[in-house]
Amino acid sequence: MSDPDPRDLLAQPVRVLQIIVAAVLFGVIALLAVILSEGLAGMSAEDPKGTGSLITYLALGYSAAAVVVCLVLPGIIVRAGRRKMLREPAARPAYAEDENTMPHPHQKTDDEVFGKLLRLFHVKTIISAAILEGMALFLLVAYMIEGKPTALAAAIVLTVGIALQFPTCSRAADWIDAQRRRLHAERTAGG
Numbered sequence: 047m048s049d050p051d052p053r054d055l056l057a058q059p060v061r062v063l064q065i066i067v068a069a070v071l072f073g074v075i076a077l078l079a080v081i082l083s084e085g086l087a088g089m090s091a092e093d094p095k096g097t098g099s100l101i102t103y104l105a106l107g108y109s110a111a112a113v114v115v116c117l118v119l120p121g122i123i124v125r126a127g128r129r130k131m132l133r134e135p136a137a138r139p140a141y142a143e144d145e146n147t148m149p150h151p152h153q154k155t156d157d158e159v160f161g162k163l164l165r166l167f168h169v170k171t172i173i174s175a176a177i178l179e180g181m182a183l184f185l186l187v188a189y190m191i192e193g194k195p196t197a198l199a200a201a202i203v204l205t206v207g208i209a210l211q212f213p214t215c216s217r218a219a220d221w222i223d224a225q226r227r228r229l230h231a232e233r234t235a236g237g
Contacts, residue, residue, distance in 0.1 A: 055160070056215045056222075063168055063213045070175045071208045074182045078201065081190055088193020102197045105188040109181040109200055113207075116177045120170035127166045128229050131159065132236065159229070163222045167213070175211045178204045 081087060185201035188194065 056164070056218050059164055059168070060213050060215050060218050063171055063218075066172060067175050067208070067212050070179045071205070071212070074179055074186070074201070074205050074208065077183065077186050078205065081186060086190050087198070088189075088191075099192055099194055101188040102185075102192050102194040105181070105185045105197055106200055109185060109204060112177050112181040113204075116174050116207075119177070120174050123173065124166050124170055124225070127162065127169075128225065128232065131162060131229060132232055159226065160222065163225045163229075164218070166225070167218055167221055171211055171213055175208050178207045178211070182208065 182201045182204035185197045185204065189197040189201065
């Protein structure tokens with residue numbers, strides 16, 4: 047019996063993830079379109095409270111911090127997931143060559159490792175897209191209130207960052223293969 051192609055196994059889960067990332071992306075794009083089409087920039091141009099560009103500066107500062115978190119946090123989560131997998135017994139082939147061989151009941155199959163890595167791919171992708179979405183929305187609100195072009199430009203950059211999170215089957219398969227290799231190397235080095 048031949049092993050199924052990983053890309054075939056990924057089609058449906060990646061489609062779900064594509065829908066999630068697309069929804070996040072289109073939410074930001076929709077607000078951007080409304081702001082630009084309705085001329086909502088700088089709604090409080092009078093600045094009665096004397097805040098100047100305070101909201102824009104806050105949004106830019108939080109966005110810079112969020113980009114750092116977006117670059118670091120998914121890696122931390124993935125490493126923690128791999129460490130958890132390392133504490134489990136090593137994976138055995140999903141399809142035993144000898145039908146009479148009974149695997150240890152706590153030993154994970156390749157399919158189970160694949161499933162766990164696929165879930166980690168989902169989590170890291172959703173977290174990255176959500177962090178960028180929150181800051182892009184904050185920047186767009188700052189642009190609506192203060193009308194500063196830097197807030198608009200930063201929001202567009204973060205929107206592109208969300209678009210770059212868009213998953214494909216080949217991207218997911220390559221990421222899972224790389225994580226399997228890392229998991230194997232970590233297991234070999236540790237044992």
